[in-house]
Amino acid sequence: MKEKSENKLDQLFRDGISGAEDHIAFREEDWASMEQLLDKKSDRKAGVFRIMYYAAGIAALLLLAIGLYFFGNGDKNNQVKNNLQSKNGKNHPTNITAQPGESNPSSHNQLPVQADSSVSNATNNGQQQLQASSATNGLAKAHHQVNGMGHRPGTTTAPLQGVNNNPVVNGSDKLAINNSLGNKLQPLSANVDTITDHTPKRTDNTSNKIQNNIAGNTAPPDTATTDKLTTQERKQMLAVKTSAIKNRPQFSITVLAASDANAVSNFGHSQTGTNYGLQLSLKLTRKLTVSTGAAYAIKPYSTGLNGYSPAYAPPSFTTNIQANCKVLDIPLNLSYQVYSKGNNALSLGSGLSSYFMLKENYRYDYSAESGLDPKYIEIRNQNKHLFGVLNVNANYQRKIDSRFSIVVQPYLKLPLTGIGNGKVDLKSTGIALGVNWNIGSAFGAK
Amino acid sequence: MGEAELQQLIAGCLNHSRKDQKMLYKAFYGFAMSICLRYAGNRYEASEIMNQGFLKVFTNLQKYDTSRPFIAWVGRIMMNTSVDYYRSNLKLSLNDDLDAAEDIGHNELPDQKLKYDDLIAMVQQLPNAYRTVFNLFAIEGFSHEEIAEKLNISTGTSKSNLFKAREKLKNMVINSGRLPDTSAGNAQHTIVAIGAISISMSVLIELIMK
Numbered sequence: 001m002k003e004k005s006e007n008k009l010d011q012l013f014r015d016g017i018s019g020a021e022d023h024i025a026f027r028e029e030d031w032a033s034m035e036q037l038l039d040k041k042s043d044r045k046a047g048v049f050r051i052m053y054y055a056a057g058i059a060a061l062l063l064l065a066i067g068l069y070f071f072g073n074g075d076k077n078n079q080v081k082n083n084l085q086s087k088n089g090k091n092h093p094t095n096i097t098a099q100p101g102e103s104n105p106s107s108h109n110q111l112p113v114q115a116d117s118s119v120s121n122a123t124n125n126g127q128q129q130l131q132a133s134s135a136t137n138g139l140a141k142a143h144h145q146v147n148g149m150g151h152r153p154g155t156t157t158a159p160l161q162g163v164n165n166n167p168v169v170n171g172s173d174k175l176a177i178n179n180s181l182g183n184k185l186q187p188l189s190a191n192v193d194t195i196t197d198h199t200p201k202r203t204d205n206t207s208n209k210i211q212n213n214i215a216g217n218t219a220p221p222d223t224a225t226t227d228k229l230t231t232q233e234r235k236q237m238l239a240v241k242t243s244a245i246k247n248r249p250q251f252s253i254t255v256l257a258a259s260d261a262n263a264v265s266n267f268g269h270s271q272t273g274t275n276y277g278l279q280l281s282l283k284l285t286r287k288l289t290v291s292t293g294a295a296y297a298i299k300p301y302s303t304g305l306n307g308y309s310p311a312y313a314p315p316s317f318t319t320n321i322q323a324n325c326k327v328l329d330i331p332l333n334l335s336y337q338v339y340s341k342g343n344n345a346l347s348l349g350s351g352l353s354s355y356f357m358l359k360e361n362y363r364y365d366y367s368a369e370s371g372l373d374p375k376y377i378e379i380r381n382q383n384k385h386l387f388g389v390l391n392v393n394a395n396y397q398r399k400i401d402s403r404f405s406i407v408v409q410p411y412l413k414l415p416l417t418g419i420g421n422g423k424v425d426l427k428s429t430g431i432a433l434g435v436n437w438n439i440g441s442a443f444g445a446k
Numbered sequence: 447m448g449e450a451e452l453q454q455l456i457a458g459c460l461n462h463s464r465k466d467q468k469m470l471y472k473a474f475y476g477f478a479m480s481i482c483l484r485y486a487g488n489r490y491e492a493s494e495i496m497n498q499g500f501l502k503v504f505t506n507l508q509k510y511d512t513s514r515p516f517i518a519w520v521g522r523i524m525m526n527t528s529v530d531y532y533r534s535n536l537k538l539s540l541n542d543d544l545d546a547a548e549d550i551g552h553n554e555l556p557d558q559k560l561k562y563d564d565l566i567a568m569v570q571q572l573p574n575a576y577r578t579v580f581n582l583f584a585i586e587g588f589s590h591e592e593i594a595e596k597l598n599i600s601t602g603t604s605k606s607n608l609f610k611a612r613e614k615l616k617n618m619v620i621n622s623g624r625l626p627d628t629s630a631g632n633a634q635h636t637i638v639a640i641g642a643i644s645i646s647m648s649v650l651i652e653l654i655m656k
Contacts (some may be wrong), residue, residue, distance in 0.1 A: 350655055
């Protein structure tokens, strides 16, 4: 009986409702909103391209920063070599090309190998004589003395002879080379000492350097200049070494709390939200810092129907939409220090944030004429916007001590894509306050 | 619409021709709307669901298997979009008194023919959860197991929602049959009013005579 009754009811509705298409007249306004949907879809595609464009830009900046950091270190090593070379003379390129091309191969090959192995001997055995020779500044005398020295076994004889015996080198060149050898051997030995003291792994390069130095030093400087150069080079070596230590990547952690204004379209009707975040920064160079982290943000806002366009739009008699979103904000920013004096530092940064919408609450208020009660909607973990928000911020830091500093960070977050269920243009601006702990310097203190 | 004409429209839509899209939309408007209207709470929601469904039709047109009837494909998309609408947007309105679902005794329905507009209005008055299950079970012919899987609910909830939907609908149908009663009530009011007026008139005449 009951079953029969149920079937009858079902059948009543099935029969009554089916074949209803003839009852329904086409409405032009439905097609108008359909067209809007179709247009929005193509807009969304364009939006995706825009996001990719920005993401690519940021990625390129990051790569550039990382590249600068690593190659920057490499360049400093090269700089040491270049310093040594350029200080020693202006004409060295011609000499370098002249030597391999014109000298006989055996004597040329001998030069770097033996010079490398006998540098210490040269400093012990030949230094005094060489110094004497250069001090006199007499070209002919120097030529003789160097030649004389060349006959001593176990010293730099072989390489020097190799150069001197070069049949193609004309007389004036010979003098220049001999002189250069005489003048250079002292600073050279000093350089070798410095290099072997500080960077033992680089001894392979010393042979080239010695070759270049020997070849390059065509202008005969006096001993005073030589000494000056030596101390300068030592200083430079030290400077490079210390700056390399300074530029070591430094980590720091910042705890931030912020109060910000959230608004759709413009800040005329903004509502106040709160943020709590943790930020990890990596100082790539003295001025460039990359940072990431996580922030829990509460973002309330209200909007009309204009700015709110969810997949299923609220009815046209909706007067207001009140939203409250809990968001996990994962930023990736790059900042550049524009000012640093004493304990104060100011940097400007930009980057992209990913929003993970943890919880979205909406209340649709309907017009009084509709007679409908407000409708509440809650959505959890459904929307995420990877690199969907552009960050622009300024960062002021004031040091308290070597490890801690106070941070004041005004920021602006501009969406590149529609945020949340309503795909709203949700902008936020505010000031974050926090404390920064420099882990890098903490390790450095140990 | 002939098959050749339909294929031509589909080809045009695949080329993003707005004119062909409108023609296809117009051709299937009544059919799509008839599905969405019985799943939705009102005409506005029905339009939203239908347009969302058509958006899926337009964007997934290349996936349509031409060996099957196009209308069935559109119908399935509309039904699925409606179910999705229920699933994502109407979570809060459920769960109110699902546990109180009981098997209530049913009386015979009055033998009467109801108009489409009345029936659809009754279905739309149902809470979303009841309406969806009723549609899927009574109109589309799905089993409780299939509905449970589709809506991500238990079969028990599906059954209880169906019972509640039927109960509410039956009351509405029975009440709709009692419309003459209310008109009789109105007649009584009229009689009382006429009586009151005539009494007061006689009182007035008496006063004047005095």
